[in-house]
Amino acid sequence: MAKPKRRYVCQACGSVATRWQGQCADCGEWNTLAEDAPQTVFSQKHDLSGGGRAIAFEPLDAPSERLIRRATGLAEFDRALGGGLVPGSAILMGGDPGIGKSTLLLQTAAAIARSGGEAVYISGEEATGQVRLRAERMGLADAPIRLAAATSVRDILTTLGTMAPPALLVIDSIQTMYSDQIEGAPGTVSQVRGCAFELIRYAKETGAALVLVGHVTKDGSIAGPRVLEHMVDVVMSFEGERSHQYRILRSLKNRFGPVDEIGVFAMEGAGLKEVGNPSLLFLSGREQPLAGSAVFPAMEGTRPVLVEVQALIVRLASGATPRRAVVGWDTGRMAMLLAVLEARCGLSFSSAEVYLNVAGGYRLTDPAADLAVAAALVSALADKPLPAQAVWFGEVSLAGEIRPVAHGAIRLREAAKLGFDQAFGPADAPGGAAPSRYSGLAMLPNLVDRIMGGA
Numbered sequence: 417m418a419k420p421k422r423r424y425v426c427q428a429c430g431s432v433a434t435r436w437q438g439q440c441a442d443c444g445e446w447n448t449l450a451e452d453a454p455q456t457v458f459s460q461k462h463d464l465s466g467g468g469r470a471i472a473f474e475p476l477d478a479p480s481e482r483l484i485r486r487a488t489g490l491a492e493f494d495r496a497l498g499g500g501l502v503p504g505s506a507i508l509m510g511g512d513p514g515i516g517k518s519t520l521l522l523q524t525a526a527a528i529a530r531s532g533g534e535a536v537y538i539s540g541e542e543a544t545g546q547v548r549l550r551a552e553r554m555g556l557a558d559a560p561i562r563l564a565a566a567t568s569v570r571d572i573l574t575t576l577g578t579m580a581p582p583a584l585l586v587i588d589s590i591q592t593m594y595s596d597q598i599e600g601a602p603g604t605v606s607q608v609r610g611c612a613f614e615l616i617r618y619a620k621e622t623g624a625a626l627v628l629v630g631h632v633t634k635d636g637s638i639a640g641p642r643v644l645e646h647m648v649d650v651v652m653s654f655e656g657e658r659s660h661q662y663r664i665l666r667s668l669k670n671r672f673g674p675v676d677e678i679g680v681f682a683m684e685g686a687g688l689k690e691v692g693n694p695s696l697l698f699l700s701g702r703e704q705p706l707a708g709s710a711v712f713p714a715m716e717g718t719r720p721v722l723v724e725v726q727a728l729i730v731r732l733a734s735g736a737t738p739r740r741a742v743v744g745w746d747t748g749r750m751a752m753l754l755a756v757l758e759a760r761c762g763l764s765f766s767s768a769e770v771y772l773n774v775a776g777g778y779r780l781t782d783p784a785a786d787l788a789v790a791a792a793l794v795s796a797l798a799d800k801p802l803p804a805q806a807v808w809f810g811e812v813s814l815a816g817e818i819r820p821v822a823h824g825a826i827r828l829r830e831a832a833k834l835g836f837d838q839a840f841g842p843a844d845a846p847g848g849a850a851p852s853r854y855s856g857l858a859m860l861p862n863l864v865d866r867i868m869g870g871a
């Protein structure tokens with residue numbers, strides 16, 4: 417029959433080991449393994465005499481209830497969610513400390529409460545006075561939110577049981593929650609998992625939309641409970657540089673919608689402001705063309721965003737090892753691009769320090785950024801500014817070809833709309849409205865000739 421087996425769970429990533437180790441083999445954190453409650457291991461042979469119930473199978477096309485979403489009142493939040501809150505769904509909201517998760521959710525709760533919905537905000541981190549003070553500063557003090565400071569899941573569920581289920585239930589944060597049914601301190605994997613399970617069950621049973629705030633570890637994953645990502649319907653991350661104003665709400669997993677839509681906000685004195693048209697947001701003040709700066713029409717889901725890529729190249733006199741630093745782009749990708757520029761175009765970066773920065777604290781993930789980065793690098797190396805009103809996009813292969821990318825037409829349309837009258841991209845020009853001058857570049861050497869020879 418069943419025999420208990422020792423197991424050790426990493427408190428940082430949730431991975432399970434059968435032996436205690438000083439370092440987690442999965443995430444590499446030290447001293448994070450802790451013994452978990454013994455798990456019952458069922459014997460190989462299945463005993464079916466216990467009498468399970470038969471389950472009914474259903475066809476896929478059986479009539480089902482239509483998914484009704486509730487708008488939060490924050491259009492950017494709705495957009496990132498794929499069109500609003502789904503009743504009974506569970507959302508995990510991750511993000512660095514101080515990025516604005518509590519602010520965003522307080523604003524969302526206030527918007528729902530003001531539109532006549534019931535919104536419950538449970539703060540496990542801040543006292544109600546603190547939350548109230550913040551609400552006052554943001555001009556939300558009159559919103560009829562139900563606010564409480566609590567950490568006991570039993571207390572929270574008991575209280576919720578005495579009232580009509582709310583439209584929105586915010587738990588800020590899941591790592592501070594505590595269940596007396598489970599061993600361990602708040603924040604441990606078993607506590608976080610158990611508390612989340614209870615709360616998600618409440619949401620599913622009552623149709624309340626649940627938002628769990630989750631802290632993020634150094635390496636960027638939502639702390640402790642990676643297991644939580646499997647339990648919830650939607651995983652969102654709230655990102656941005658704390659020194660910059662802009663915040664991007666991204667969905668990393670969404671059982672009810674696409675995962676490539678983003679919401680854009682600006683953190684201001686009175687809370688988060690929605691940025692409906694983020695195209696120009698990430699361009700720095702570009703009065704006169706500077707060497708090493710290229711504009712890239714990036715795609716975020718279905719939305720184009722123009723961003724500026726900046727490169728700086730410093731020639732080294734001595735034989736010191738040159739530095740390479742990248743902010744906002746993939747380091748490996750830049751190394752690859754430098755190698756291709758050296759191998760295919762005969763440019764030499766080996767004795768120079770190379771710095772690459774994406775303006776505005778933006779993080780580029782779009783593969784079409786290659787050409788803009790290459791243009792910025794070549795422009796910096798040659799110390800020649802690129803044409804001021806030009807955009808650059810295309811993927812670069814190891815052979816130095818410039819490959820077509822998705823959504824070319826949308827990128828060009830957005831660039832034209834914002835006054836960019838010149839575009840450089842893959843040889844096959846995308847159709848549709850475009851900047852008046854489009855130059856198709858087949859190979860990376862064509863780009864170098866263009867810049868060196870004066871475009």
Ligand code: TYD
Pocket residue numbers: 511512513514515516517518519520550553554683684685686687688
């Ligand atoms: P907060 O929502 O507490 O972050 P999180 O819950 O993700 O830890 O945001 C706190 C930061 O936001 C804080 O550094 C100050 C800033 N902030 C503003 O700039 N303006 C505002 O109106 C508010 C409420 C916060």
Ligand code: MG
Pocket residue numbers: 514517518519541588
């Ligand atoms: Mg907070």
